[in-house]
Amino acid sequence: MTPRAKAVVDKSMPLLSAVGLFVVWELACRLFAVPEYLLPTPSASFLAAWTYRDAIWMHALQTLLTTLGGFALAVAFGVLLGALVGSSRAVYRAANPLLIGFNSVPKVAVVPILVMWFGIGTVPAVLTAFLISFFPIVVNVATGLATLEPELRDVLRSLGATRTDILLKVGFPRALPFFFASLKVAVTLAFVGSVMSETVASNLGVGYLMMSASSRFNMPLVFAGLLVIAAMGIAMYGAFSVIEHRSTRWAHRGGESL
Amino acid sequence: MTAAFVDLDRVTLRYGAGDTLALSETTMKIAKGEFIAVVGPSGCGKSSLLKLVSGLMRPSTGTVIVNGQEVTGPLKIVGMAFQNPTLLPWRTTLDNVMLPLEIVEPHRRRLRGARAEYEERARAMLASVGLAGFEGKFPWQLSGGMQQRASLCRALIHEPDLLMLDEPFGALDAFTREELWAILQDLWTRRPFTVILVTHDLREAAYLADTIYVMSKRPGRIVHVRRNELPRPRTLETTFTRDFTDLVHELRNHISAVRAAQDTIPEDAR
Structure with a gap:
């Protein structure tokens, strides 16, 4: 294969794998005559997505905004807490068990509580997205700050650098690749949170759309909802991957980003 | 004699719960603009010495004085x-x-x-x-x-005013290392500053330093001080002279003695 052809294949790999999955799925459904109320074919799902495009557009926009709202909160809170945990041993000792405990609680169990406090709708969805996605940001920012080379710290301290100096000149730039890596994970988690909350307690959003579609046995529409969420997740992940690559080029020398 | 720029007076450093003795009764006087080297087997507390002088660590007993002032926190010079x-x-x-x-x-x-x-x-x-x-x-x-x-x-x-070097050329190949000796000597000749170089390369110490301190390990102690009067500027040619190789041999013997003395300790303890 010529290098050029190799490059083309390399570029089209993601598309090929997606198309391949749909082809296998379609064939399996037809070959084994799987009834539509169990597993609709991808073609039926895409058709449903087109048929209900107006409704899907409205609900998808709601889900996207809720997710990004919760995610923005997670970034702000996560960076702040991560900076505290990563730069102070005392805060680390104090906060770590609480954080792990909190992260272990299934967020689906928290949604009813949020509904009791804030009613159904957008607010619990935003908060669930926030709660589920801040943890990886905290951990990564803290790790980036805490793994500063001791020699480098000595160099700076022997110049008379204050804690703030060290944090600003070295800590934060160094933690940046960790931070961006966590954003990619966090934004996909945020989708999980918002959709989960919408399924349980909302009358808007893709989660609600899927819930109501399944109660009417409209499985193609349920799967259309799933595909839309997956597409939004991939788009957001890709967007943050590009930002990551642009802003921390030094950390990705000689390689593609994941 | 004028007051030393760096003055360590019977400095002892203990780690942790007070069991491990990293440095014991170390006394050094370094003049302003002097280039000194500390050589010794690895793990002899050479790096601790640097941290003590720069104020990143405090001695357990004894005093560290730099530029006429006792060191109580990280120095800024x-x-x-x-x-x-x-x-x-x-x-x-x-x-x-x-x-x-x-x-x-x-x-x-x-x-x-x-x-x-x-x-x-x-x-x-x-x-x-x-x-x-x-x-x-x-x-x-x-x-x-x-x-x-x-x-x-x-x-x-x-x-x-003070440059601390902790095995700065340790990871380089021999040729690059010798090149950097010359560069460092140039920089130091142009604007003399006080240098403390920690190394286990004896030729490096003989090439660069005015005074060479040989340390033993566990506890780190200075067992020998040797003035190095080889004329400056020293070049690669210098390293092939009789005086240079004699000096390296002498240092080598001291290190061997230190290591031999240590190797017998575990048997005594048995």
Whole structure:
């Protein structure tokens, strides 16, 4: 294969794998005559997505905004807490068990509580997205700050650098690749949170759309909802991957980003 | 004799719960502008010595006096370089060298207004170690020897009175190492500053230092002090002279004696 052809294949790999999955799925459904109320074919799902495009557009926009709202909160809170945990041993000792405990609680169990406090709708969805996605940001920012080379710290301290100096000149730039890596994970988690909350307690959003579609046995529409969420997740992940690559080029020398 | 610039008086350093003795009763007097080397087997507390002098650690007993003042916290007049060049990968070579200027007063205050002037100084410094033309490169685009030169520039850009070197050339190949000895000697001749070099390369110590301290390990103790009167500037030719090899042999014998003495200790303890 010529290098050029190799490059083309390399570029089209993601598309090929997606198309391949749909082809296998379609064939399996037809070959084994799987009834539509169990597993609709991808073609039926895409058709449903087109048929209900107006409704899907409205609900998808709601889900996207809720997710990004919760995610923005997670970034702000996560960076702040991560900076505290990563730069102070005392805060680390104090906060770590609480954080792990909190992260272990299934967020689906928290949604009813949020509904009791804030009613159904957008607010619990935003908060669930926030709660589920801040943890990886905290951990990564803290790790980036805490793994500063001791020699480098000595160099700076022997110049008379204050804690703030060290944090600003070295800590934060160094933690940046960790931070961006966590954003990619966090934004996909945020989708999980918002959709989960919408399924349980909302009358808007893709989660609600899927819930109501399944109660009417409209499985193609349920799967259309799933595909839309997956597409939004991939788009957001890709967007943050590009930002990551642009802003921390030094950390990705000689390689593609994941 | 004038007062020493760095004066360690019976300094002892214990680690942790007071069991491990890293340094024991160490006394050193280093004159201003003197280049000293500390040699010894690994794990003999050489690095602890640097941390004590620069104020990053406090002695358990004894006093450390630098420039007439007892050291009670990190000094602000020190430049440091380690075996690992520890350059910041997101900064260009030039910006790495200028890092101390962003921290040390009075440069910190002046930097914004006189950036061009300071940049010129950094460029000149890089040129003097043979890195002209590499200012805009990132550290990971430089070879190990080049990174170490940049690290030396960073340690000296703010014109510190005291330079601490912790096996700075330990990870380099022999040829690059000898090249950097000459560069370091040049820098030091041009603007004498006090240097404490920690190394286990005896030829390095003999090439660079005015005074060589031999240390034993566990506990670290100075067992021998040797003035090095070889004429300066020393060159690669110097390292082939009789005086030089004799000096290295002498040091080598002291190290062997130290190591032999230690090897018998476990048997005594049995």
